[in-house]
Amino acid sequence: MTTSSIRPNAHSAKERECLARAMFFESHRSSREGLVAVGTVVMNRVAADEYPNGICGVVGQKNQFAPGVMTRKMNSKAMPDVMAAADAVLKGERHPKVKNAKFFHQAGLKFPYKNMHYVLVAGGNAFYEKRSRAERLDGPLRKQSELAAAGLVENKPVAIAAGTEELEAMTLSYGAE
Structure with missing residues (x-):
């Protein structure tokens, strides 16, 4: 994880x-990586028009x-970790593999849309960018082996295809938590 060079805002x-709530409910409190990834998506959306x-x-x-x-109430022993991760995101920390992604869904779900370019699976979620047809044609096909080699997935099995017709047969298998 890296810290942005942008000065933190007050x-x-x-x-x-609000940030902690999104991170708490969406990351399933499974890992700091998942918390920061959700926080990064929130901040990417804040910056988008x-x-x-x-x-x-x-x-x-x-x-x-x-x-x-x-x-909803946030009752959990994980609250100190959630708040620490939220504070880090507010100070400029971003998950480097999320990059500009503004979307995620629960890992293990599959969708037939061709515009979903997956960048990371973490915290029980699959993070993706929406890409135009031109961007999809220029972008690489993301297969499980490529994602694993690039370190884009947690140490759990995942099969992801994006960017071509293979997306129609996309399967995400996250494994039992």
Whole structure:
């Protein structure tokens, strides 16, 4: 994990809580890597014009994150780790393999869409960028062996194909937690 060279912004306690909520409910509190990956997606959306302004606007956007993400109680022994990861993301830390990805879904699900370019599987989620047809034709096919060799997956079996017709047969197998 790397820290951005951008100076950290001053964030309010409310923004910190909103970020922590997204990280808590979406990463399944499975690993720091998963927490920071979700936090990176949130911050990528904050920086993008097509999403609401601010962390709470992004996290609270309808149908984008887990139901009740803004209202459910966060009761867990993992809270100190979640808050520490949220603070690190607010200070500029980003998961380097997420890069500019603004999307993720639960690992193990499969979708027939050709525009999903997977970059990482972590914290029970598969992270991806949406790519245009031109970008897909220029981009490499991401097979399980390539992802493993590039260190893009946790030490769990995963099969991912993206960027061509092979995506229609894509299978993600994350394994039992």
